[in-house]
Amino acid sequence: MRFFSFALVSSLLAATAIAGPVELERRQYSPCVRKCLDDLGIFDGIAVQGCRQECGEWP
Numbered sequence: 128m129r130f131f132s133f134a135l136v137s138s139l140l141a142a143t144a145i146a147g148p149v150e151l152e153r154r155q156y157s158p159c160v161r162k163c164l165d166d167l168g169i170f171d172g173i174a175v176q177g178c179r180q181e182c183g184e185w186p
Contacts, residue, residue: 156175156178157182157184159178159181159182159184160175160178160179160182160184163177163178163181163182164178
């Protein structure tokens with residue numbers, strides 16, 4: 128029983144660690160950039176750069 132509990136907690140922590148960073152990174156962007164990324168449905172570096180340029184936040 129103890130092993131099952133440990134395995135369950137470990138898998139939940141792993142799933143949270145995998146899913147967590149995307150939302151955390153999205154909070155660092157301005158509302159304009161977040162809306163642009165949501166409209167695109169893509170959250171990679173190239174999309175972020177394009178949205179920042181579109182919002183006037185990138186040189």
